[in-house]
Amino acid sequence: MLLRDLLGDGQGAALPEVEVTSLAYDARAVRPGSLFFCVPGFTRDGHDFAPQAIEHGAVGLVVQRPLGLSVPEVRVDDVRAAMAPVAARLNGDPTARLAVVGITGTNGKTTTGFLTRALLEATGTRTGLLGTVEQVVGGVAAPAVRTTPEAIDLQATFAQMLAGGDGACVMEVSSHALELHRADAIHWAVAVFTNLTRDHLDFHPTMEEYFLAKRRLFSAAPGVRIVNLDDPYGRRLAEAFADTVTVGIDSEDATLRATDVRSGLDGSTFTAAGRAWRTALPGRFNVLNALCAIAACRALGAGDEDLAAALPQAARAPGRLEPVSEGQDFAVLVDYAHTPDSLENVLQAARGVTRRRVIVVFGAGGDRDRGKRPGMGEIGARLADVAIVTSDNPRSEDPAAIIAEVLSGVPGDLAAKVETIEDRAAAIAAAVERAAPGDVVVIAGKGHEQGQEFADGHKIPFDDASVARAALRGAVRAR
Numbered sequence: 001m002l003l004r005d006l007l008g009d010g011q012g013a014a015l016p017e018v019e020v021t022s023l024a025y026d027a028r029a030v031r032p033g034s035l036f037f038c039v040p041g042f043t044r045d046g047h048d049f050a051p052q053a054i055e056h057g058a059v060g061l062v063v064q065r066p067l068g069l070s071v072p073e074v075r076v077d078d079v080r081a082a083m084a085p086v087a088a089r090l091n092g093d094p095t096a097r098l099a100v101v102g103i104t105g106t107n108g109k110t111t112t113g114f115l116t117r118a119l120l121e122a123t124g125t126r127t128g129l130l131g132t133v134e135q136v137v138g139g140v141a142a143p144a145v146r147t148t149p150e151a152i153d154l155q156a157t158f159a160q161m162l163a164g165g166d167g168a169c170v171m172e173v174s175s176h177a178l179e180l181h182r183a184d185a186i187h188w189a190v191a192v193f194t195n196l197t198r199d200h201l202d203f204h205p206t207m208e209e210y211f212l213a214k215r216r217l218f219s220a221a222p223g224v225r226i227v228n229l230d231d232p233y234g235r236r237l238a239e240a241f242a243d244t245v246t247v248g249i250d251s252e253d254a255t256l257r258a259t260d261v262r263s264g265l266d267g268s269t270f271t272a273a274g275r276a277w278r279t280a281l282p283g284r285f286n287v288l289n290a291l292c293a294i295a296a297c298r299a300l301g302a303g304d305e306d307l308a309a310a311l312p313q314a315a316r317a318p319g320r321l322e323p324v325s326e327g328q329d330f331a332v333l334v335d336y337a338h339t340p341d342s343l344e345n346v347l348q349a350a351r352g353v354t355r356r357r358v359i360v361v362f363g364a365g366g367d368r369d370r371g372k373r374p375g376m377g378e379i380g381a382r383l384a385d386v387a388i389v390t391s392d393n394p395r396s397e398d399p400a401a402i403i404a405e406v407l408s409g410v411p412g413d414l415a416a417k418v419e420t421i422e423d424r425a426a427a428i429a430a431a432v433e434r435a436a437p438g439d440v441v442v443i444a445g446k447g448h449e450q451g452q453e454f455a456d457g458h459k460i461p462f463d464d465a466s467v468a469r470a471a472l473r474g475a476v477r478a479r
Helices: 003-007 046-055 079-090 109-122 151-163 175-179 207-219 232-240 284-299 304-313 340-351 370-383 399-407 412-417 424-434 464-478
Strands: 022-024 034-037 060-063 073-075 099-104 127-130 134-137 140-143 168-172 188-193 224-228 245-248 259-264 267-272 275-279 331-335 358-362 386-389 418-420 440-444 451-453 459-461
Touching: 003 079, 022 079, 034 046, 034 079, 046 060, 060 079, 079 151, 099 109, 099 207, 099 284, 109 127, 109 168, 109 284, 109 304, 127 151, 134 151, 175 207, 188 207, 188 232, 188 284, 207 232, 224 232, 224 284, 245 284, 259 284, 267 284, 275 284, 275 304, 284 304, 284 340, 331 340, 331 464, 340 358, 340 370, 340 440, 358 370, 358 424, 370 386, 370 399, 370 412, 370 418, 386 399, 386 424, 399 418, 412 418, 424 440, 424 464, 440 464
Parallel strands: 022 034, 034 060, 060 073, 099 168, 099 188, 127 168, 188 224, 224 245, 331 440, 358 386, 358 440, 386 418
Antiparallel strands: 127 134, 134 140, 259 267, 267 275, 451 459
């Protein structure tokens, strides 16, 4: 496509007739025919790599300041914001033909996404997936690199989904992606909001700015808006946008409300829209996730009878209250909970399925929002009978210093319930060794992740479920 046509709205009228065959924001990915976007980053500026891009065959540059190099330059106010509409045009505007369900919120995006895709597939719509755990394109699954890819990669993936026979796409939409324009130029069929609690305040200066980033998805004219009305930020969205579909448990005015909610280790049951529903996922918060998924599928034309038949078979997302069993007489659950609210939800769910003890292993990530650490310490101490604070992904921080910040939130009268074991594998093993029949052990923080991150990007293989399984085998043999 000609460079002048890619820009649209007459912006490229004065440009020479340069043929663009691909787009790139990383100079290492440039090939002959590429248009290179000089994105100013947090640590490096893409303008500095323009000469390298030209050496690799770039036929044009998108810049925020003139560089005076040997190829045409398109000057814009925001290079990052320019990527999405150009990428959509080059790929034939794929989301005009692909029904895209965007899911945003602090917690529940992954589970809601997995449920929504499973229900759509079960009711006859081939559906792609983009999220924290994996992406599925044309029925082929691959590990996810980031929750929401950059706009250039995203639009190309949408085109691949169409080519692979997908009729819909379910995707998690992070606040970073919304703020950084990765999710611009998408025709949203459905927008879903799960909840908003403290997280990412290392990126967003305040909770209000975090909320406003999420709100961008609802300002992008989606076909149907769906919100969790039990969440105060969800209620704000419902009040701001007319005809919003609402879901809830506590909210009597919700469009789709669950009543008679019952939950156990084998799943949850509830009544909604005049019929009984069952999901294999335990916990009230997962009932809310299921309601969001049901509402999204309804918006795309699926019927309640088919959805109710499909929901019990919809598998849980990896690392989300994932059971680990080696024949032991107590439960072990691995979960991604890494915020105060998600840790509270998971521990309340665990408390609801046992009359015995709840034992939790958790920590907090380094180089992220430090303000949430004391809150996690307080919640772990309050809701568990035994809390073992350990290392998570320390990254460049001292693990012992992170643990100390978590412990600073533990009330003095609960301190006896809390201990520290910095080595994560040893902490998991200790929790398993101390569990008695009927107890529930929760291993929180990393979920599906397959590595532990240290300074300078160093990562070692580490999977909570595998480590727990090995500890269980040892414990079973010892007994």
